[in-house]
Amino acid sequence: MPAMAPETEGGGAAERVPAMQRLLDNHFLLLFLGVTVPAVLYLVWGIMEVAQIPIGK
Amino acid sequence: MAASNEFRTCSVTGLKVHLPAEALIKANAVVAVVFLAVGGLFGLLVALTRWQAVHILPAEWFYLLLTAHGADVLLFWVIFFEVALLYFASAILLNCRLATPWLAWVAFALMLAGAAIANVAVLQGESSVMFTSYVPMKAAPHFYVGLIVFAVGTLTAVGIFFGTLVIAREERTYQGSIPLVTFGALTAAIIAVFTLASGAIILIPTFLWSVGLITTIDPVMYKVIWWGMGHSSQQINVAAHVAVWYAIAAVVLGAKPISEKVSRTAFLMYILFLQLASAHHLLAEPGISSEWKVFNTSYALYLAVLGSMIHGMSVPGAIEAAQRKLGFNAGIFGWLRKAPWGNPAFSGMFISLVLFGFLGGISGVVLGTEQINLMMHNTLYVPGHFHATVVAGTTLAFMAFTYLAVPLVFRREIVLPTLAKWQPYLFGLGVAGISLFMMGAGTLGVARRHWDITFSDAPLTFEYPPAAILMMGLNGMSAVLAAIGGLAYVLVVVGSILFGKRLDAPDAERPRFIPRLPTTVAAYGSAGTLHVPGTIVLVTVFFMSFVLYYFVNWKYLSEIWPMR
Numbered sequence: 230m231p232a233m234a235p236e237t238e239g240g241g242a243a244e245r246v247p248a249m250q251r252l253l254d255n256h257f258l259l260l261f262l263g264v265t266v267p268a269v270l271y272l273v274w275g276i277m278e279v280a281q282i283p284i285g286k
Numbered sequence: 287m288a289a290s291n292e293f294r295t296c297s298v299t300g301l302k303v304h305l306p307a308e309a310l311i312k313a314n315a316v317v318a319v320v321f322l323a324v325g326g327l328f329g330l331l332v333a334l335t336r337w338q339a340v341h342i343l344p345a346e347w348f349y350l351l352l353t354a355h356g357a358d359v360l361l362f363w364v365i366f367f368e369v370a371l372l373y374f375a376s377a378i379l380l381n382c383r384l385a386t387p388w389l390a391w392v393a394f395a396l397m398l399a400g401a402a403i404a405n406v407a408v409l410q411g412e413s414s415v416m417f418t419s420y421v422p423m424k425a426a427p428h429f430y431v432g433l434i435v436f437a438v439g440t441l442t443a444v445g446i447f448f449g450t451l452v453i454a455r456e457e458r459t460y461q462g463s464i465p466l467v468t469f470g471a472l473t474a475a476i477i478a479v480f481t482l483a484s485g486a487i488i489l490i491p492t493f494l495w496s497v498g499l500i501t502t503i504d505p506v507m508y509k510v511i512w513w514g515m516g517h518s519s520q521q522i523n524v525a526a527h528v529a530v531w532y533a534i535a536a537v538v539l540g541a542k543p544i545s546e547k548v549s550r551t552a553f554l555m556y557i558l559f560l561q562l563a564s565a566h567h568l569l570a571e572p573g574i575s576s577e578w579k580v581f582n583t584s585y586a587l588y589l590a591v592l593g594s595m596i597h598g599m600s601v602p603g604a605i606e607a608a609q610r611k612l613g614f615n616a617g618i619f620g621w622l623r624k625a626p627w628g629n630p631a632f633s634g635m636f637i638s639l640v641l642f643g644f645l646g647g648i649s650g651v652v653l654g655t656e657q658i659n660l661m662m663h664n665t666l667y668v669p670g671h672f673h674a675t676v677v678a679g680t681t682l683a684f685m686a687f688t689y690l691a692v693p694l695v696f697r698r699e700i701v702l703p704t705l706a707k708w709q710p711y712l713f714g715l716g717v718a719g720i721s722l723f724m725m726g727a728g729t730l731g732v733a734r735r736h737w738d739i740t741f742s743d744a745p746l747t748f749e750y751p752p753a754a755i756l757m758m759g760l761n762g763m764s765a766v767l768a769a770i771g772g773l774a775y776v777l778v779v780v781g782s783i784l785f786g787k788r789l790d791a792p793d794a795e796r797p798r799f800i801p802r803l804p805t806t807v808a809a810y811g812s813a814g815t816l817h818v819p820g821t822i823v824l825v826t827v828f829f830m831s832f833v834l835y836y837f838v839n840w841k842y843l844s845e846i847w848p849m850r
């Protein structure tokens with residue numbers, strides 16, 4: 230999906246778009262990050278923690 | 287499909303409105319309000335039961351209606367309303383057609399069917415497992431089916447939001463970046479995807495367990511994954527109601543954020559870190575390492591809290607800047623005194639902002655700190671905290687937004703304007719009461735989800751300090767006030783939708799609570815000023831209260847748990 234060049238207010242389309250703004254305009258990259266970060270740090274790590282608890286006899 | 291490409295031009299805003307999107311917004315919003323009314327009534331009954339002098343419900347009904355209350359308000363009211371918001375923030379604010387309206391109707395039908403099935407299951411009495419439905423407590427299988435069907439419908443609706451963003455970009459219906467309000471909705475939608483995925487991972491096996499196809503589900507495993515859903519869904523609410531704050535400030539005052547860049551970065555913090563806070567529900571769990579707990583609830587979470595603090599400064603800052611531009615420049619707080627306090631959209635938004643920050647935010651950070659959490663874990667402090675966040679914060683913000691949505695989307699004037707003016711104050715005061723008094727009782731050790739704290743028929747007795755019983759009485763009275771505020775909302779909304787003066791005539795007047803052209807809500811742009819002294823004072827007061835209360839709790843802890 231080619232990122233459409235967003236224009237900043239008042240600026241022309243030719244103006245270089247700052248990296249941060251390109252990130253914020255890339256909705257599907259944000260979706261990917263917003264799912265992956267908690268999936269790894271919270272879910273996967275958390276499940277590993279629980280899986281390591283020894284089974285009681 | 288000709289019908290799906292029909293637009294009208296809004297007589298108030300001049301925005302192009304996609305008619306199928308509008309119909310879907312209406313349907314989702316109406317169903318939301320119905321669930322709020324039903325669930326709110328259950329909440330009142332629960333609160334009256336915990337008021338010892340009234341103690342209205344028998345034990346079985348207490349747990350049954352507590353379960354129904356949690357599901358109807360926190361799932362069904364809030365999420366139906368959020369779906370309406372997602373469609374509004376995409377199709378309407380982007381001047382665009384909604385992706386696949388027919389599928390959106392399927393999503394709506396699934397959500398409605400799921401919510402109905404879950405309600406039937408709970409009201410039949412075999413599923414009083416409460417909001418968290420922790421295993422090994424087992425509900426009837428159709429309870430889980432209801433929740434799963436509801437979640438599938440919601441995920442479909444979220445997909446339609448993303449589809450609409452793609453259409454808007456391809457058809458170039460907006461320029462540059464999406465508006466801030468839509469970006470907030472995007473944040474909510476992203477968190478919703480993680481939420482619903484966690485829900486699927488845990489609820490599907492739990493359903494199989496309830497019908498006997500799986501023999502056991504590990505309770506701690508359940509809690510970890512369930513809270514990936516249960517907590518993250520609260521972060522959908524935060525993102526959505528912050529977006530609503532910006533939207534209301536823009537519509538009522540023409541406010542623009544102090545800095546688009548900073549506000550968007552704050553939403554980015556939410557996307558990256560807010561969901562990790564799910565771990566605060568497991569702080570008292572044995573078997574899980576402190577590294578996991580502390581990383582997820584402190585280091586990472588504080589970045590998300592930073593995001594909230596930015597919004598907490600940026601929204602009043604936007605209001606102050608807009609008011610000063612309108613000429614209300616006297617002194618430090620002239621802009622606040624001269625704010626439109628008689629406009630329920632504004633007053634509701636501002637009360638939501640203040641209560642969410644002072645009551646919900648501060649108590650949340652306290653509960654989220656591993657050490658001091660232990661003093662309040664599973665006490666009424668917890669419901670006290672989250673009624674400040676999801677009721678005073680989210681619910682009141684959504685109520686406030688309705689006063690703008692009814693004229694804009696339903697094209698009806700608000701009826702009973704005097705009642706409408708008072709509604710946010712009644713509800714806000716009531717909810718502030720239930721939050722504070724439940725927190726107060728919790729600090730004195732009163733357990734949450736407990737039918738009778740006098741232990742009248744128990745073999746072993748225990749006596750709470752009289753102050754705790756008093757708190758529960760005050761909580762019950764506040765609940766009555768909140769319920770009156772809730773009833774006022776339902777009356778005004780239903781009355782307006784059915785009997786309000788039509789606003790679609792060409793010579794119709796400007797809606798009562800929308801004083802100016804609300805164009806900034808769909809635009810990109812910052813206020814372009816840093817002259818907001820009043821906001822700086824407010825934020826300083828907030829910080830001081832925060833720090834003070836935080837350390838008071840460490841002091842309590844040191845007294846409970848002396849290190850000698």
Ligand code: HEM
Pocket residue numbers: 326329330332333336352353355356357359360364416417418666669673676677681720733734735736764765766768769772
């Ligand atoms: C008139 C308004 C309301 C009143 C009087 C009220 C009162 C209460 C009370 C007294 C409890 C039980 C605390 C306990 O014994 O553990 C409770 C629980 C709860 N409330 Fe409300 N509430 C109201 C509105 C809401 C709304 C609007 C929401 C969500 C947006 C909400 C979400 C919840 C949840 C999730 C629980 C926990 C259920 C559980 O423990 O399983 N409440 N409420």
Ligand SMILES: [Cu+2]
Pocket residue numbers: 516517520563564566567
């Ligand atoms: Cu939480």
